[in-house]
Amino acid sequence: MLALRLLWRNWRSGELKLLGLALVIAVGVVGAIALFTDRLERSLIQESNALLGADRVVRSSRPINPDWFPEAEARGLQQSQAVTFSSMVFAGEEMYLAGIKAVDERYPLRGNLVVNERAFAADGNVVAEGVPAPGEAWVDGRLLPLLDIALGDTVGVGEYELTVTRILVREPDGGNPFNAMGARLLMNLEDLERTEVIQPGSRVTYQWLLAADSDTVLRQGVEWLEEALGEHERIIDLRTAQQGLTNTLDTGQRFLLLAAVIGVLLAGVAIALSARQFAERHEDQVALMKSLGAGAGQVRRLYLTQLLVLATGASLIGLVLAEIAQRAIAWGIQSGFEVQLLAPGFYPYVFSLLTGVIALVCFALPALWFLPGVPPLKVLRRELEPNRLEASWQLFFAALAVVVLVALFSRDLALALSVLAALLVVLLITLGLALALLSLSRRIGASAGSIWRLAVASLQRRRAESLIQIAVFSVALMLLFTLLVVRTSMVAEWQATLPEGAPNHFLVNIPEHQVAPIQRLLDDENIERQPLYPMVRGRLTEINDNNARELDLEHNTLRREINLTWTDSLAEDNEIIEGLWWDDWQRSDADLPGVSVELDAATGLGLALGDRLRFSVGGLELRAEVASIRTLDWNSMRPNFYFIFEPGALDEFSPTYITSMYLPAEDKPFLNQLLRQYPTILVMELDRIIEQVQRVITQVSNAVQLVLWMTLFGGVLVLFAAVNGSLAARRQESALLRALGSRRQLILGSVFYEFAILGVLAGVIAIVGAEVLLMGLQLFVLEIPVRPHYWLWIAGPLAGAALVSGLGVAGCRSVVTTPPGKVLRELA
Amino acid sequence: MTGTLMVDARDIEKRVTTAEGELQILHRVSLSVADGESLAITGPSGSGKSTLLGILAGLDTPTSGSVALAGRELTTLDEEGRAKVRADHVGFIFQSFQLLPGLSALENVMLPLELRGVSGARERAREFLARVGLSERLSHYPPQLSGGEQQRVAIARAFASQPRVLFADEPTGNLDTVTGAKIIDLLFELNREQGTTLLLITHEERLAERCGRRVELTAGELQGA
Numbered sequence A: 001m002l003a004l005r006l007l008w009r010n011w012r013s014g015e016l017k018l019l020g021l022a023l024v025i026a027v028g029v030v031g032a033i034a035l036f037t038d039r040l041e042r043s044l045i046q047e048s049n050a051l052l053g054a055d056r057v058v059r060s061s062r063p064i065n066p067d068w069f070p071e072a073e074a075r076g077l078q079q080s081q082a083v084t085f086s087s088m089v090f091a092g093e094e095m096y097l098a099g100i101k102a103v104d105e106r107y108p109l110r111g112n113l114v115v116n117e118r119a120f121a122a123d124g125n126v127v128a129e130g131v132p133a134p135g136e137a138w139v140d141g142r143l144l145p146l147l148d149i150a151l152g153d154t155v156g157v158g159e160y161e162l163t164v165t166r167i168l169v170r171e172p173d174g175g176n177p178f179n180a181m182g183a184r185l186l187m188n189l190e191d192l193e194r195t196e197v198i199q200p201g202s203r204v205t206y207q208w209l210l211a212a213d214s215d216t217v218l219r220q221g222v223e224w225l226e227e228a229l230g231e232h233e234r235i236i237d238l239r240t241a242q243q244g245l246t247n248t249l250d251t252g253q254r255f256l257l258l259a260a261v262i263g264v265l266l267a268g269v270a271i272a273l274s275a276r277q278f279a280e281r282h283e284d285q286v287a288l289m290k291s292l293g294a295g296a297g298q299v300r301r302l303y304l305t306q307l308l309v310l311a312t313g314a315s316l317i318g319l320v321l322a323e324i325a326q327r328a329i330a331w332g333i334q335s336g337f338e339v340q341l342l343a344p345g346f347y348p349y350v351f352s353l354l355t356g357v358i359a360l361v362c363f364a365l366p367a368l369w370f371l372p373g374v375p376p377l378k379v380l381r382r383e384l385e386p387n388r389l390e391a392s393w394q395l396f397f398a399a400l401a402v403v404v405l406v407a408l409f410s411r412d413l414a415l416a417l418s419v420l421a422a423l424l425v426v427l428l429i430t431l432g433l434a435l436a437l438l439s440l441s442r443r444i445g446a447s448a449g450s451i452w453r454l455a456v457a458s459l460q461r462r463r464a465e466s467l468i469q470i471a472v473f474s475v476a477l478m479l480l481f482t483l484l485v486v487r488t489s490m491v492a493e494w495q496a497t498l499p500e501g502a503p504n505h506f507l508v509n510i511p512e513h514q515v516a517p518i519q520r521l522l523d524d525e526n527i528e529r530q531p532l533y534p535m536v537r538g539r540l541t542e543i544n545d546n547n548a549r550e551l552d553l554e555h556n557t558l559r560r561e562i563n564l565t566w567t568d569s570l571a572e573d574n575e576i577i578e579g580l581w582w583d584d585w586q587r588s589d590a591d592l593p594g595v596s597v598e599l600d601a602a603t604g605l606g607l608a609l610g611d612r613l614r615f616s617v618g619g620l621e622l623r624a625e626v627a628s629i630r631t632l633d634w635n636s637m638r639p640n641f642y643f644i645f646e647p648g649a650l651d652e653f654s655p656t657y658i659t660s661m662y663l664p665a666e667d668k669p670f671l672n673q674l675l676r677q678y679p680t681i682l683v684m685e686l687d688r689i690i691e692q693v694q695r696v697i698t699q700v701s702n703a704v705q706l707v708l709w710m711t712l713f714g715g716v717l718v719l720f721a722a723v724n725g726s727l728a729a730r731r732q733e734s735a736l737l738r739a740l741g742s743r744r745q746l747i748l749g750s751v752f753y754e755f756a757i758l759g760v761l762a763g764v765i766a767i768v769g770a771e772v773l774l775m776g777l778q779l780f781v782l783e784i785p786v787r788p789h790y791w792l793w794i795a796g797p798l799a800g801a802a803l804v805s806g807l808g809v810a811g812c813r814s815v816v817t818t819p820p821g822k823v824l825r826e827l828a
Numbered sequence B: 001m002t003g004t005l006m007v008d009a010r011d012i013e014k015r016v017t018t019a020e021g022e023l024q025i026l027h028r029v030s031l032s033v034a035d036g037e038s039l040a041i042t043g044p045s046g047s048g049k050s051t052l053l054g055i056l057a058g059l060d061t062p063t064s065g066s067v068a069l070a071g072r073e074l075t076t077l078d079e080e081g082r083a084k085v086r087a088d089h090v091g092f093i094f095q096s097f098q099l100l101p102g103l104s105a106l107e108n109v110m111l112p113l114e115l116r117g118v119s120g121a122r123e124r125a126r127e128f129l130a131r132v133g134l135s136e137r138l139s140h141y142p143p144q145l146s147g148g149e150q151q152r153v154a155i156a157r158a159f160a161s162q163p164r165v166l167f168a169d170e171p172t173g174n175l176d177t178v179t180g181a182k183i184i185d186l187l188f189e190l191n192r193e194q195g196t197t198l199l200l201i202t203h204e205e206r207l208a209e210r211c212g213r214r215v216e217l218t219a220g221e222l223q224g225a
């Protein structure tokens, strides 16, 4: 077949290698990311469902209808049951209101129970096999000091005695630490009846845990359940169960998708560029073929067949590369983190292959479309310009590719649109800015040394090409900057949730008379702690004498009781942005105590300085005047308050005290001592929750890093494609210059300057684009506050210059190493 | 000579619109070339020689007038139709050789045959390359060949598809005198053997003299001779 012979000849002469390589990379990068994110997503869902203990949980205040069990079984659902309630636990003279959970032997369906043989031990945690046997109980470490018992002792739950055999370190469905039900006691469901604690009217939650190996089975199961469930039952999935963690996971997934989209775009740019070069080189060839009697139809068929065969081959190779890459990434992560990644699904493979086709159709074909229409007369009149597809159409197809790929990949339109918008902005800005900057560089160049002059002259001579290259470099750099910033700020945000040494335990319910001794105890032990804040719970009832509930306002603070405090010193993460702190503040004529309001609450409630508020605290009335408005960091893990009053303002409302402290893992036994001395205070062990979140975040963050590297490779490929486009012309010029006696150093130097100028210009433009893109992403997709990235404005042009000039010089090395005689001869 | 007309052009005009307004390149040019005849078109640079050649060969269309090539009326055909006529009857030789740099000498000669789906393309190409004295250079690429050698490959390519009419636009324009003379010899030798009709543009007196007839184009008007 002629097309195949032509394909082989074109390949041999190197004309298709770049296009083929770009396609391989497109499919490879996209495939690797698609496959890997798919695996990660599946594993993350699995991992996070481990937090729920199941894929879905039906929660009810009444026993689950036993008729449903066989039905669920028939539908292929795995099931398990748990019953939770609060009950007194006795040991000798001691008793304690514990959170009890009775489970059957299949519990949990996802994730596992982690136990230890010692209380508050830093090591020795193991994954439990099964659940407590009948007659046994596994308990939260803090239950031991509370009941003054050791492992092996027995405790009474209702009418039944259980032997405490293990410390329960971690369980799925650990729940929200702030709704702490008291220390956990885990027992076997078989024993439940013998305790006789569940009486009509007891507050009990029945949980029916469900899981399925296939999404379809699960979905159909849930559909069936939604029909069957009564008003007492509720289906819980991860989203409802663990809001905070779900957000983190969503952000992580979005980031990976974003990286994948950017990878596609970079590969697309490389494909478009190499297709353009291919087309340019083939104009003469097509004109010749047509003068030899080939019709437009024949030419079209010949080229389409070549492209199709090329794309198929490249896609297959790309897919193999993708498979190898994703296996390598997964291997790295698995060996580093002892996590088991699930195998990828079928869809990413199909999607990767489709990427090759889409990339070819949308990026390569528009650039090649005019080829069959090249007039045969071009063999006689070389200056004849063929009817190229208008640039706007080429852009349209590229945009189409982006939308289609993003739609296929992420199903996230907001993401696609902000990427597109930023691309358009960049292209518009590029044209204007690049022209201006180019002429500026010429003016500077006129007064500079010879190397520099040569570089600027080269830029000017290839004005159109320079513009295109600047556009390409800026797009590539813009995407890379964006990725970098998004990653950095996201990782920073994650870490902000968990600062090093951040408080990881909350102590609440401290009575007034224990404040001083507890402070002393903590300080004697050198434990890093926050101040003890007095706290009363109250409800905001009136704003400026208007009933707060009747005002048309939406804010958390109106829906429930809120924590109120007073203090004379601001915590370090608090900052007054309006009004004055107590040192400078003066009561007004109304002589009301002052209150400092958190910004978000002030905005939500429409409060301004001087507004008068009325609170109801346990039936008593508390009035105050807004003295200042504050911002604070809700992620600081310190006690934080919407409303802070003037010192002493709450004294008559008998407050209890709250604080948070940092306790490293090895110091955890201190909790034994603390709780033994002050049994009534409540300790919330945030470190357990933090650890769970951190495990997930570490996984995602590492994956993100690898994805970033792969995308960077796509960017490098683009730069090479662009440099390659100008290589032939450069070789001629350099040969001429060298024939005329220029030293290699001079030529390489001018190449370096030329690309450095390109890089700086592209860097500047890229930053503008990246800021626009980031703004869109931060506002609409990631919901991170917008702020300029000053370091980018310095690092951008420098990085651009370094990267582009480095690659440019590397790409152009052959220009000075080929003997000039050979080049000049080829010219003839 | 069979007496039939291979090329028959009547009242050809060519006008193009440029930035400076309309430009008339050819003024009512009529020209006929008999089968087997050889014709030289001479004239100063910019007089419209290449434009005329392009129209006669069916690469371009006249603004008005009619052109018949090998008995087919070109002006009634679309580009696909003209391509068919070119494929069946026409060969070209260009000043700049127009060899594809990525293809070996042999492959360059094979290309028109392959495009036509001729069987035994490789053997035929080899034969013609031998005919122009390049048997030893079959697998060489154009950049590795001298200008004269490249033009010989182009001549082999033109004759290998055994066209009835050959158009040449300054075939010796890029060659030195000695090499040019050799190329001219080769061209006419093959032309005589194959009985091809030959239309060539040249600045060179030597070349024009060897043609059966010559016409001169000045400022788009034919000064017949």
Ligand SMILES: Nc1ncnc2c1ncn2[C@@H]1O[C@H](COP(=O)(O)OP(=O)(O)OP(=O)(O)O)[C@@H](O)[C@H]1O
Pocket (backbone or CB within 6 Å): B016, B017, B018, B023, B025, B043, B044, B045, B046, B047, B048, B049, B050, B051, B052
């Ligand atoms: N499509 C076109 N648009 C504008 N000008 C044209 C076009 N085609 C030809 N010309 C002009 O018409 C004139 C004749 O061109 P042509 O190439 O036929 O000349 P020529 O006789 O072959 O010259 P030379 O000996 O230099 O090759 C030139 O001035 C050329 O610039």
Ligand SMILES: [Mg+2]
Pocket (backbone or CB within 6 Å): B049, B050, B051, B169
């Ligand atoms: Mg000419």
